[in-house]
Amino acid sequence: MPIESVNDFVVRFANVNGSGSASANELFARSVLRMGVPVSPRNIFPSNIQGLPTWYEVRITEAGHLGARGGVDLMVAMNPQTFDKDVASIEKGGYLFYDNTKPLPPSRFRDDITVIGVPLTAICNREYIDPRQRQLFKNIIYVGALSAILDMDVGAIEKLIAEQFRSKDTLIEPNVHALHLGRDYALMNLDCPIGLKVKKANAVGDRIFIEGNNATALGAVYGGATVCAWYPITPSSSVAEAFQRHCARYRTDAKTRTNRYAIIQAEDELSSIGMVIGASWNGARSFTATSGPGISLMQEFLGLAYFAEIPAVLIDVQRAGPSTGMPTRTQQCDLVSCAYASHGDTKHVLLFPEDPAEAFEMTAQAFDLADRLQTPIFVLTDLDIGMNHRLCRPLKWDDSRAYDRGKIMTAEMLEQGSDFGRYLDVDNDGIPFRTLPGTHPTKGSFFTRGTSRDRYARYTEEGGPYADNMQRLLRKFETAKSLVPRPVRRNADKPTKCGAIYYGSTSPAMDEAIHMIAARGQPLDMLRVRGFPFHQDVNDFIAEHEFVFVVEQNRDSQLRTLITTECGIDPMRLVPVLHFDGTPITARFIANAIGDHLDALKVTPLRKVRS
């Protein structure tokens, strides 16, 4: 039986990289949004510029499930290279949309799916002479055909086209024409609509549709970053590029054409973080954006920033490692390497945004935290958040908010005779005062170094002052617990002994999975961790539950490692649920993994077996 579904299905576009399909596919996704139906699109792309297969998946979900679902209901198979695999991946009862200009033998299809052929190449060859036009308009033509078979509002698409080409309005008409070529063909030659339909709804609200890297970059603008040093690396490059765009818009003086920012594309990641540390040492808010391999390269400098207590903000858009790994696939695999970056005893502050809105907020907040704690702050997003458009609440800013520049001793304070010791813990929170270079002619200068020193920044290799300083750094880390964003807890409707901890991009899949698990009769309390070091809430949550699942997108259960190490929790108490094949985690995966586990454990909790 063909699948019947309104506003709840998955369309996947199979394309060739560099064929201009991306904007047509995005047009499709935005059209659904304009009809008031939430979508969650995902790019699945190779580390390549032209020629390799690329996919764009659009989950249409009136219920608002923004995680990846898994499975494909309608495959738009535009890539001959992957055709067979694409056909095989369609759900039973699903639909195949393909270009039937060149007939294919029945063996290339399946009996249990509905096959929809449109002679896209033939239509293009008839309409266009220029090969480039043939290629580009073919994409718009299939969007037009889809609008017919899915019963979409063609007016919404036309309006989007008009908005998209507002500045080049000669392009509007040809695009609308191409749209109707496809739509008219489908209406005349196919049974429209099919079992899958998009119906106008009112489920989007005031939410915005934005890529995480874009929101992150804007967070850096709002957070007051003036210096950005970076080295191109997928999937983080678009953070720095978006920062450049936002700064050109918001930080360039209209009259003088001078800039209230400086962006350097450095020669490597070592140089990037070096510049960030130099600028922060000198009192400018500064950040870098990178991914796992960049974090590896920055290790030595991160130890310096930790030990010499220099603010820094790092945006790590995580991708699948180790080594070059899968550069265009998502993972949450840098937690441990960031938390303990560099040689010697170090601990760093991490933030885990769940979506673009939180990436905006946490990035802005990271600059306050960096100045307050005088240490590197890592904002850990990932490719799934960073490089995909995500529907999220609108970005918000409180105009009364002032930047927290932390403990900076001014010339006036020095004049008034304040006792300045760069590493002196005056407030018993582990955080000392710093002075900025050039503050005062005769007071407050000090030497910043990665070598050991006493409370007044004087070089020493004596054990006492060294240990004293290392203990103070621990006190500072303790202070950080109350400053990083608190975990968000959601309890099940019924009391339960089971809980799940998760973070970052796992959020939407978890939100959906919780209902699926509850439907199996297994209520589950949830705790979304948003920062490291962990708030006391994490200990409490674990203490209150017999079983706690820790859901992550890496192989080695890195968050679980951090929890057991930092909270002193018996690892047996924490059950890892791990997804690490490079695709985004799905609700189906989580529900099955947790559900099966709970079924198996239904009778005797592990703790009782052991005791």
Place this chain on the structure above:
Amino acid sequence: MTYIVKPKFHHPALPKNSLGYTHRDYEGSVSTLCAGCGHDSISAAIIEACFELAIEPHRVAKLSGIGCSSKTPTYFLGQSHGFNSVHGRMPSVLTGANLANRDLIYLGVSGDGDSASIGLGQFAHAIRRGVNMVYIVENNGVYGLTKGQFSATADRGSKAKRGAINNDTSIDLVAMAMQLGATFVARSFSGDKAQLVPIIKAAIEHKGAAFIDVLSPCVAFNNHLGSTKSFDYVRMHNEAVNRLDFITGREPIKVDYEPGTVEIVEQHDGSKIALRKLNSEYDIHNKLAAMSFLLNHAAEGQIVTGLLYVDSDPDDLHANLATVDTPLNALAEKELCPGSAMLDKFNAGLR
């Protein structure tokens, strides 16, 4: 090792500069380098240059990497903020610091191991970006702190203290700096204060990337027969192309030299360099000729010293980035944060 504080009292008759500061106000703590180290002479030259220019010490930021040379910022300008960063990475830290506050003077101190080996990339890129700085390499051709290994500036065929011969081609940082676009390039010798002090003064007032390679013999590991960085060797093979005097733009300019042997170079900020030319063929404005002169003399075993190249009207990184005149670290919320109304507009464009 301990931190040694110098006594603060001094002779009342010590000369003062126009700010009323004495030499002592430009000193740092007591050097812990070996007695006779060339690096200490360079520190003394930096102190002298800053004293003569009457620079407020706290308006200087001194940055270094790791190594003997990189320790020296502790030994001069005690009222300046200093930053002893990581090995070979001073240039990036200095670049960041410079971006944050364009109003300070940035003095980068490095060594041949720090800049020619581990930090060659950062050296090159900071120079090519035109960071407004004085970049001094205290060049002794040897790793001192780790006890005598060759560095990348050691000449091919030179002999280490324990007898090993260097077979690798040496890196000439001066030639590289010129090729990479440094707008002020000089080489001097730690034992030649008369030449070095005016070079440092001119470099400080130069508004661009100023690079100074200072040969600085290592008394412990590179001052023996067979070394090409020893005091005796450098003195015997030194080919000084010019002697200079430096007149800051802030003072009335009086130049009185015999015509024919003196060239006056005016820098962008009005400061003037009076060059007493010792080699009549040498033209400090012709980069290609300067490089050719340098390489020809290197082939003959001569070490060319003096001010080798200067661009009197350089650009710097801030000019290239069109940053505002106000230092970036002095901008506040109202200049940096676009505010909620802008954000509402931004949101509206994403629906």
